[in-house]
Amino acid sequence: MKEISVNSKSDNYKVIIDSLESVEFVTFNDAFFVIDKNVYNLHKKKIERFIKKFKGKKVKYFFTATEKNKSFNEVNKILAELLNNSFGRDALLIAIGGGITGDTAGFAASIYNRGIAFLNIPTTLLAASDSAIGGKTGINFNGLKNHIGSFYNPKSVVIDTEFFTTLPIDEVICGLGEISKYSYLTENSFNNDLIKNFHSLVGLDEEKIVEVLEQCISVKASVVENDEKEGGVRKILNLGHTFGHAVESSLTYKLKHGQAVVIGMAAAFYLSNGLGYIPEIKLNEFLTLITRFRPYIKPIKVDFDKVMSYMSKDKKNRNSKIKFVLPIDFGLTMIDMEASVKDVKDALSKAISLFKN
Numbered sequence: 001m002k003e004i005s006v007n008s009k010s011d012n013y014k015v016i017i018d019s020l021e022s023v024e025f026v027t028f029n030d031a032f033f034v035i036d037k038n039v040y041n042l043h044k045k046k047i048e049r050f051i052k053k054f055k056g057k058k059v060k061y062f063f064t065a066t067e068k069n070k071s072f073n074e075v076n077k078i079l080a081e082l083l084n085n086s087f088g089r090d091a092l093l094i095a096i097g098g099g100i101t102g103d104t105a106g107f108a109a110s111i112y113n114r115g116i117a118f119l120n121i122p123t124t125l126l127a128a129s130d131s132a133i134g135g136k137t138g139i140n141f142n143g144l145k146n147h148i149g150s151f152y153n154p155k156s157v158v159i160d161t162e163f164f165t166t167l168p169i170d171e172v173i174c175g176l177g178e179i180s181k182y183s184y185l186t187e188n189s190f191n192n193d194l195i196k197n198f199h200s201l202v203g204l205d206e207e208k209i210v211e212v213l214e215q216c217i218s219v220k221a222s223v224v225e226n227d228e229k230e231g232g233v234r235k236i237l238n239l240g241h242t243f244g245h246a247v248e249s250s251l252t253y254k255l256k257h258g259q260a261v262v263i264g265m266a267a268a269f270y271l272s273n274g275l276g277y278i279p280e281i282k283l284n285e286f287l288t289l290i291t292r293f294r295p296y297i298k299p300i301k302v303d304f305d306k307v308m309s310y311m312s313k314d315k316k317n318r319n320s321k322i323k324f325v326l327p328i329d330f331g332l333t334m335i336d337m338e339a340s341v342k343d344v345k346d347a348l349s350k351a352i353s354l355f356k357n
């Protein structure tokens with residue numbers, strides 16, 4: 001069992017890496033479970049054994065985890081089920097699923113009765129390494145990613161790595177995409193480890209996966225501890241996301257989030273080089289890990305004007321200016337950087353070309 005503490009200004013909570021069977025959660029509170037349907041079908045016995053541990057009222061809500069369902073419509077349905085089943089302020093809402101489930105359920109938990117306790121059980125590599133930590137919840141709105149949401153910490157996060165064994169390869173790659181992001185935000189030994197162990201990680205080597213999860217969670221915890229509500233330093237966690245979210249939205253989510261982030265990081269590296277912040281040699285060093293993803297990300301074609309239009313609506317923009325997170329070295333990242341439309345298009349076009357067969 002591993003435990004990592006996340007201590008923010010508003011809350012302290014633990015991220016536990018252990019099997020759900022071993023974690024003790026005997027509570028008499030009423031519990032409402034928002035469960036990704038796919039995950040339930042694949043891990044029914046494990047989930048039912050876990051649910052049995054709760055002694056109060058128990059209600060299951062099955063969720064189809066798509067970006068389309070990361071919506072007010074689904075949040076409404078969750079809230080209505082909570083109300084129809086007379087859940088009160090002492091209720092516990094438990095999400096079992098990937099980032100879509102956790103973000104949507106967490107948002108519902110944050111607004112039901114002005115906030116009920118939330119427990120997050122991430123079942124994808126991406127959610128375990130990133131989205132379940134740090135307290136951001138939210139839904140998509142009018143075609144914009146995560147545009148509506150709240151900062152709302154879970155009481156605890158429990159990661160059971162056995163869930164990952166049923167992940168399709170694309171989802172493993174998405175998880176490794178977000179994991180890679182963390183390797184640019186700390187000293188370069190993490191990045192080197194990912195390059196060296198890339199194939200073992202794709203094959204979900206248990207020991208290596210736990211090691212990298214611990215690293216990512218520790219990096220995220222230390223960032224969030226310093227800036228919970230993204231006033232400053234937390235923005236570094238958006239590395240690759242200004243490009244990534246816009247590409248993802250412009251392709252109406254045909255490209256998965258973690259894959260879009262890999263392309264987005266490459267674009268940020270090219271932009272950093274194009275603007276003269278990093279030399280060619282650093283660019284190539286940054287791109288080494290990115291190129292490991294080539295066999296796993298299909299070539300894409302984007303409508304640049306559409307991408308620019310989505311970027312211009314990015315939540316991180318200020319004074320109508322698009323803001324980028326640009327790394328200059330491992331663990332050294334600039335935030336709120338601006339660039340001309342031409343430089344942005346050039347960088348994105350180079351990043352997309354990296355993934356042409």
Ligand SMILES: NC(=O)c1ccc[n+]([C@@H]2O[C@H](COP(=O)([O-])OP(=O)(O)OC[C@H]3O[C@@H](n4cnc5c(N)ncnc54)[C@H](O)[C@@H]3O)[C@@H](O)[C@H]2O)c1
Binds near residue numbers: 100103132166
């Ligand atoms: N809140 C944050 O800080 C934050 C950070 C990063 C990403 N996100 C969000 O996370 C979302 C992406 O999360 P995700 O990649 O986990 O996506 P997801 O929740 O859609 O899961 C991906 C797919 O895998 C399936 N799945 C989940 N667990 C499985 C398992 N154990 N075995 C087999 N299949 C399984 C799901 O049903 C789904 O089809 C995006 O919406 C993104 O915006 C949020």
